[in-house]
Amino acid sequence: MTSASLNTLLGADLYFKCEHLQKVGAFKARGASNAVLQVPDGTEIVATHSSGNHGAALAWAAAQQGLRCTVVMPENAPEVKKSAVAAYGAEIVFCEPTLQAREATLQAVVQSSGAHVIPPFDDARIIAGQGTVAQEIVGQCRELGFAPDLIVAPVGGGGLLAGVGLAVSALAPDIKVLGAEPAGADDAQRSFRSGVRVTEQQPQTMADGLRTTLGERNFVLIRRYVQDVVTVSEAAIAEALALLWRRTKQFVEPSAAVGLAAVMAHPARFRNKRAVIVLTGGNMDIAAAASLVAGRS
Amino acid sequence: MTSASLNTLLGADLYFKCEHLQKVGAFKARGASNAVLQVPDGTEIVATHSSGNHGAALAWAAAQQGLRCTVVMPENAPEVKKSAVAAYGAEIVFCEPTLQAREATLQAVVQSSGAHVIPPFDDARIIAGQGTVAQEIVGQCRELGFAPDLIVAPVGGGGLLAGVGLAVSALAPDIKVLGAEPAGADDAQRSFRSGVRVTEQQPQTMADGLRTTLGERNFVLIRRYVQDVVTVSEAAIAEALALLWRRTKQFVEPSAAVGLAAVMAHPARFRNKRAVIVLTGGNMDIAAAASLVAGRS
Numbered sequence: 001m002t003s004a005s006l007n008t009l010l011g012a013d014l015y016f017k018c019e020h021l022q023k024v025g026a027f028k029a030r031g032a033s034n035a036v037l038q039v040p041d042g043t044e045i046v047a048t049h050s051s052g053n054h055g056a057a058l059a060w061a062a063a064q065q066g067l068r069c070t071v072v073m074p075e076n077a078p079e080v081k082k083s084a085v086a087a088y089g090a091e092i093v094f095c096e097p098t099l100q101a102r103e104a105t106l107q108a109v110v111q112s113s114g115a116h117v118i119p120p121f122d123d124a125r126i127i128a129g130q131g132t133v134a135q136e137i138v139g140q141c142r143e144l145g146f147a148p149d150l151i152v153a154p155v156g157g158g159g160l161l162a163g164v165g166l167a168v169s170a171l172a173p174d175i176k177v178l179g180a181e182p183a184g185a186d187d188a189q190r191s192f193r194s195g196v197r198v199t200e201q202q203p204q205t206m207a208d209g210l211r212t213t214l215g216e217r218n219f220v221l222i223r224r225y226v227q228d229v230v231t232v233s234e235a236a237i238a239e240a241l242a243l244l245w246r247r248t249k250q251f252v253e254p255s256a257a258v259g260l261a262a263v264m265a266h267p268a269r270f271r272n273k274r275a276v277i278v279l280t281g282g283n284m285d286i287a288a289a290a291s292l293v294a295g296r297s
Numbered sequence: 298m299t300s301a302s303l304n305t306l307l308g309a310d311l312y313f314k315c316e317h318l319q320k321v322g323a324f325k326a327r328g329a330s331n332a333v334l335q336v337p338d339g340t341e342i343v344a345t346h347s348s349g350n351h352g353a354a355l356a357w358a359a360a361q362q363g364l365r366c367t368v369v370m371p372e373n374a375p376e377v378k379k380s381a382v383a384a385y386g387a388e389i390v391f392c393e394p395t396l397q398a399r400e401a402t403l404q405a406v407v408q409s410s411g412a413h414v415i416p417p418f419d420d421a422r423i424i425a426g427q428g429t430v431a432q433e434i435v436g437q438c439r440e441l442g443f444a445p446d447l448i449v450a451p452v453g454g455g456g457l458l459a460g461v462g463l464a465v466s467a468l469a470p471d472i473k474v475l476g477a478e479p480a481g482a483d484d485a486q487r488s489f490r491s492g493v494r495v496t497e498q499q500p501q502t503m504a505d506g507l508r509t510t511l512g513e514r515n516f517v518l519i520r521r522y523v524q525d526v527v528t529v530s531e532a533a534i535a536e537a538l539a540l541l542w543r544r545t546k547q548f549v550e551p552s553a554a555v556g557l558a559a560v561m562a563h564p565a566r567f568r569n570k571r572a573v574i575v576l577t578g579g580n581m582d583i584a585a586a587a588s589l590v591a592g593r594s
Contacts, residue, residue, distance in 0.1 A: 021298075246583075249547060294587070
C-alpha cells in the first residue's frame, strides 16, 4: 500500500508491506508455517511458550498440517491472545509470568507429551520463514518496475529482521536493510553497534511485540546482513501509529508503527528514497492503542 | 478484500469494496469528481454546505481541476472535518448549526461570489459519480470469475445507493442491490416501503454519515432499482465495527459498518450467498469509535 499524503508529508516514497493482513494478523504465520513443514518424521505434537503472536501463529500453522499444538502461556497474558490460541484449536497450559516458569513448564510438556518445540525467533526455520516477506517485497517491487533503496523492519527477538537481511543478501544485495526498535528496548542497536549481544534489558515501550531480547542466531545474521539499527522514541511511535490509522486506514498494532516512526525520526536517511516499511501485525488491546492515537493528527 | 474467518462466522461469501481507501477516505470523492468535471463553462468557484465528508471531497475535487471552493460549515462541525476541508485548500464559511442557517449562508456565498453549487446527494452528477463504485465492483468480480448475488450499500441521503442501483440495472441487472440503514434513522426504509418519501426525522445513531434524510431524486431511483432496504440496531453496528477492525484490520468509520451489520442482522438473506459489502469511509473521531469497539469480539 502507498499513501500520497504520507509521501508528501515525509518527503519520501514509502511502500507498506501489509503483514497485519497476513493469516493470524501478523508476519509470525510465515515462520511458524515454515517450521511445522520441517518437523522431524513422526512428530504428532508441537509446542512453544508465548505471550504474543507466535503462540497463535503456531496454533494456526499446526492445525493446517493436522498436528496437535500446546502453547505455554503466562496466566496474565492478554485475553485476546489467549482466545486467539484457543480459537485455532491449540491446548493452552498456563504458568506463572516469569521466563523461568515458562521454560520449566514447556520442559514438562515436552517430557510428558513428546512434543517437538518450535521457539519464537532463535531458530533457523523461523528466521527463514520470516524472510519470505523480503522475497515477496523484492518480487512485488520488480513487478511494479523498481527496486527499493531500503527495507525497514522492526526488531524484537530478531526473527523478522534476520530473515529479511538474509533473504535480501541472496536476492537483491543492493537493497539496504534497516532495523528499527524502540529506544526503550534498544538491545538490538547496542548489540549491533558494540558487536557484543546484550542478553538482558528492562524494556519500557508500548510496542509490546518488541520487548524481547535479541536471539543468538538472529544477532549473528543481523550483524552480517543488516546495514544499521535505529531507535525511535515512544512519542514517535504514537505519532506514527496515528498517521497509519488516519492516513492509510490500516488498523495496525503499536509494534507495527516502529518502521514509520524511524522514517519520521531519521528523515535524512529517507529523503527522496524508495523505502519499503514492513507493517508487522494488527493484534492489540484496542482501548489502550486508541488512547495513544486520540488527539494526534 | 475478503476474510476467511468472517465468512466462516457468518456463513456467507463476503467481498468488501474498500472506499475508505478512496481519495479523501470516502466514496464521496467519486460524486464530487464527477460533478466538478461537469460544471458550466466559465465556472471559477464551486460551493456547498457540509458537516461531513462531502465538503472535504468537493474541496479535493475542485483543487484537482484548478477550481476554487467554498464550504459552508456549522460552527460545531468536528475539528477533523474542518481541518480536512482546509487542508484541501477550500475556504470555509462558518454558520449556525441549523439547516436554515446553512442554506441562507450558502445562498449569500453564491450571490457574492457567483459560485456554482454542488449539493451532497440530491444531484444527478453526484448520483452517477457514486455509481461508479458499482461499475468497479461488477468489473472486479468478473475478473475474479464470478458475479455477486448481492451488493449491499448503506443509505443516508441516498447518493450511493441510488447510484449503485442505477449502475447495476444498466450493467448487471441480475445482481440484487440492498440498502442498509440504522433503525434509528430509518427514513429510507419507510419511504421505500410506503412509496411516500419521508422528509423529516430525528436521527438517533452512531453512524453519523447516515443521519441525513433521503433526497428526492435518490428516492425515485431507489424505488425503481433497489430490491429492499433493511435496518440494523445500534448494537449490530457496534458489533460489525468491532469485527471489521479486529478481523479485516480495516480502520473504517461506524457508518461503513452498517452493511456488515445487515449481514449479521438478516442472516437468512445472505446464507451461502456471494455478497459485496461497500465499506463507505474511514474518517472518524477515533476515541468515540474505539469506545464502541473495546470489549466486543
